[in-house]
Amino acid sequence: MKRDGADPHAGAAPEPASADPGQKDISTQNEPGAHGVLWSLLKVLAGASSRALGAIGVLLALASLVFLALRLLPGDPAALILGDTASKADRALLRGKLGLDLPLWRQYLRFVWGLLRFDLGDSLARPGVSAFGEVGRALGPTAALAGSAVGLGSVLGTGAALLSVGPWLGKGREWVHRLVLVVAATPLLAFAPLATFVLAVRLRWVPLPGDPGSGASGLLFASGLLALPLAAQVARIGRAALLDQARAKYLDVAQAKGASPWRVWVVHALPVASTPISVVVAAQLGALLGGAVVLERLFERPGLGSLMLNAYAARDIPVLEASVVAAGLLFVVAQAAAGLLQAAVDPRGRT
Template identity: 65%
Template structure:
């Protein structure tokens, strides 16, 4: 089963890489003219086409591309001669991984905590506001509330540092990850709440309560493990949106990362870096999706049956 999932991920990455390759070469227009501009001389364009192997037959370009894909060598950056395209992508991936990884942890913790709070008896009739708040936050785009929250907390009240401040350190990362985690937390809260409602009718919970366990103990130790499958699934399904949100936040706050690198490479027409960054991001998404599916199958054997 794991081999099959790995093969599926490899096929997705191969299809994405091939689409990126064709998009940068088959679409109308001369890539060398796009990179150098209309003022470049024919000699300069010819030199660039030779450097990028654009003067070779398409089948040879594709074979060279596949070889580079396997050996992690997609050429050098056009705008930074001597810098490997893959190297630049890996360098930018570290802050993006930190941002997204912390956002996943925060979003999962906040969402599950909100669901348990809404499921328990502690809020009384006010429990309905947990569901309403989660629905409202899940339907609100990140770009709609992130600037407002940042302006209020960082610029006006100065409670938190600006997320794009290089001197903000971990505090800036924590605030940016907190913003990114809000939509994920809302989706996790909704799905967790529904999953807990489904398992609430189970007789094993009544047995746990009859043994003298508290309501909180029953939810955390008995109900939540039984409902973990859908929660893992929604976290995996939202990782694509999370990566997209990381791109938006990095550009919005001028934070270093994959999002900033992709937009900079596009603006500078740095095709090798753009190619490597898009393929790496797609591969990361495919791998994470397969890992999430495997985790779901591990915690819920019914999925694999």
């Protein structure tokens, strides 16, 4: 009796392989050729080039808007900068230094050429100091504030997401989720002054805004406030991603093997859910930079936001132009990084 699945020709000699030169080896049909690899590389380069051109276009549009806004305002900029007591000769000298005596189209070409060379002239408030030099010194404190906020927001948001789905709080999980929704719906300008009044003025738990001796504690408080909107977004997206993983079979296997809730959620589920969390952090970088500019003014901290507002108050046109363009550049780079990360983790976003 023949066994099921047995080959009736098992004892026969094997037939020689076909010598047909047109027949292709099946094992090599799925191997990508050199043209396929080259085509994929060209698609990646085309997508990156498209994003880069879009970012350059946005930055140029922002710079042009700043240029026109500063030059189309009513009044003589030289008179606003020097005051009413300045002589006509001093005003004419300043207009020549800023190029305000040139036609508008020549002023614009000069402005764009200065942007390409990172040279918009010297600060009017600090003669001999370049405008972009002032911006470079202000970027450090802003980067420290924004970087601390990214770290705190990621940690707080991930922790809130775990508490809202894990078994540690029982019915309190819903209260964590509701608190996250409240924070997400509250603008930064609404709770930052309130938190400052309660914690700094009434309770004296944190240093007052503008305190020169605040140091690390002042940075921690400011970055903590800036981190709250990011933490709320991370908690919302992280909770949804963790709930999706809760139905995965590998978590059932881990629980069946006696893994603790901490190990199930933190060791097994969280790494898989970290991809959408990373995407939302990257997508919020632009808003985070905008919030940093606002908080710098509120807490009287040095940085790009304070430099921008001080330059506006002093009518320091070169520094104001350089600071606004630098802020726009940071925003564009942050959005481009978010787009690249989204395309990397989601194949549907690749072009």
